[in-house]
Amino acid sequence: MKLHHKGFLLVTISKSGGIWDQQLIEKVFAEYDESGDFREKTIRIALDELAAAGLIKRIENKLETMNGKAKLLFKYQVSDFGITRMVDTGLLLP
Amino acid sequence: MNNAALKQALHKHYARNQRWGFMWALWTAILWGAWYVPGTALWSEHPYVDISANQQSLRLAATAVMTWIHAITVFLFLLLWNLVLGKVKDYGRTMVRFSKISKWYALASLCGGPLAIFGSYMAMGFVGPVFAAISSLFYPVIGAIIARLWYKEKISKRAAIGMCIIIFGGMVIYGPSLFGEMDASNPNAWLGYVGGIMSAIGWGTEGAVAGRAMDVSDPDVGIHCRFSFEILFWGLLILPFLATFTDLPIKALIVDTFTHSKAMLWIVLAAACHAYCYTAFYKSFSLIGVGRGEAIGNLYAVFALIFIAAFTLQLPQWYFIVGLFLTVLGSFVMFSESAESVAELRDNSDAKVYS
Numbered sequence: 001m002k003l004h005h006k007g008f009l010l011v012t013i014s015k016s017g018g019i020w021d022q023q024l025i026e027k028v029f030a031e032y033d034e035s036g037d038f039r040e041k042t043i044r045i046a047l048d049e050l051a052a053a054g055l056i057k058r059i060e061n062k063l064e065t066m067n068g069k070a071k072l073l074f075k076y077q078v079s080d081f082g083i084t085r086m087v088d089t090g091l092l093l094p
Numbered sequence: 095m096n097n098a099a100l101k102q103a104l105h106k107h108y109a110r111n112q113r114w115g116f117m118w119a120l121w122t123a124i125l126w127g128a129w130y131v132p133g134t135a136l137w138s139e140h141p142y143v144d145i146s147a148n149q150q151s152l153r154l155a156a157t158a159v160m161t162w163i164h165a166i167t168v169f170l171f172l173l174l175w176n177l178v179l180g181k182v183k184d185y186g187r188t189m190v191r192f193s194k195i196s197k198w199y200a201l202a203s204l205c206g207g208p209l210a211i212f213g214s215y216m217a218m219g220f221v222g223p224v225f226a227a228i229s230s231l232f233y234p235v236i237g238a239i240i241a242r243l244w245y246k247e248k249i250s251k252r253a254a255i256g257m258c259i260i261i262f263g264g265m266v267i268y269g270p271s272l273f274g275e276m277d278a279s280n281p282n283a284w285l286g287y288v289g290g291i292m293s294a295i296g297w298g299t300e301g302a303v304a305g306r307a308m309d310v311s312d313p314d315v316g317i318h319c320r321f322s323f324e325i326l327f328w329g330l331l332i333l334p335f336l337a338t339f340t341d342l343p344i345k346a347l348i349v350d351t352f353t354h355s356k357a358m359l360w361i362v363l364a365a366a367c368h369a370y371c372y373t374a375f376y377k378s379f380s381l382i383g384v385g386r387g388e389a390i391g392n393l394y395a396v397f398a399l400i401f402i403a404a405f406t407l408q409l410p411q412w413y414f415i416v417g418l419f420l421t422v423l424g425s426f427v428m429f430s431e432s433a434e435s436v437a438e439l440r441d442n443s444d445a446k447v448y449s
Contacts, residue, residue, distance in 0.1 A: 002187060003187065004187040004191070004311055004315070005312060007191075007310065007311075038180075039180070042180075052380065053309035055309055070099070072100075072103045086310075089194045089307075090194035091194075
């Protein structure tokens with residue numbers, strides 16, 4: 001069975017040294033066969049929640065213009081606490 | 095893009111998340127306060143109104159049945175929510191990860207269901223709605239302490255002061271009414287007082303326990319998992335045990351509730367309030383943390399009194415205005431924390447592996 005969304009986000013971020021949210025969203029869309037603005041916003045909220053909880057950290061940020069609108073983008077990395085929580089919850093083997 | 099524009103965009107981002115987090119907590123308060131009206135009205139419908147106050151065991155059994163049917167209807171409202179949001183598959187994927195994730199929602203359901211909601215219905219039925227609302231007011235202090243000790247959640251001085259003001263405000267609202275309701279001629283009132291204590295401990299611990307799973311799962315899915323387990327605990331363990339090993343008429347109570355449309359109407363209304371209050375509750379935890387989410391949720395005391403007054407047509411007393419001022423003041427003290435400090439809830443510098 002596929003991982004739940006936050007599990008997939010954590011595993012994907014942990015496999016990279018740092019990944020931009022836009023790339024993450026593309027991976028999520030590919031994994032779950034999803035698309036659209038609503039799903040993208042849902043994923044961004046999930047990332048905000050993971051960051052607020054200290055599981056991932058924002059290591060870079062930038063402002064880019066996309067479709068004529070300024071969009072704030074973040075690059076994420078799993079924190080040490082995030083690794084601990086992933087091991088606790090079976091998302092990562094110790 | 096220049097630095098100033100980026101800084102502004104960052105501040106707006108954190109401020110928006112903080113606003114959403116506190117907004118979810120405020121909706122928790124509104125819907126939770128509203129819940130006490132149908133929750134108390136249910137006691138006035140068949141089959142519950144037929145049980146006299148001194149039939150303690152039967153009343154407690156009735157409370158258990160009421161809580162179970164309430165959990166089922168809450169589950170249905172949550173299913174509707176997750177269907178609309180497209181999160182039902184995520185719910186399934188989270189439920190099956192029992193040994194590492196959803197077991198915490200199962201434990202949270204024991205704290206929230208058989209302890210907190212059952213305790214609240216006991217308090218409403220044996221004492222009254224005003225008492226039931228006030229007796230739960232201390233739950234955020236329990237939640238904040240557990241969250242601090244267990245997973246190092248930060249409580250700033252300002253947040254702590256805000257929580258104290260909110261709780262004091264709640265006590266001012268209800269203190270005088272409380273003494274009016276603590277009637278010596280009601281010998282079974284002690285069960286209501288016990289229920290009140292149960293609800294405070296239950297809700298305080300539920301938040302902290304659910305937090306163990308909520309950081310790695312979606313809060314909308316989490317609350318759905320929590321109520322799924324509550325239905326199973328009542329339906330597969332507690333109620334069958336009572337039906338088998340006691341002479342309490344559990345089956346009759348269940349059938350009578352489902353076949354009395356007025357009872358079901360109050361349960362559905364109570365469940366609608368409760369389902370979405372809980373959704374908002376869990377969502378606030380994920381953005382602003384358990385301690386702050388629970389403290390703002392404490393404004394339910396204000397809304398409970400407003401709704402009870404609106405439905406009973408009895409105007410609140412002067413101490414309500416004092417209490418209202420204090421609870422609103424406390425929430426503003428908490429809200430005025432800088433958005434950036436809310437953005438990072440955990441003290442990561444000394445985070446330890448859970449024991």
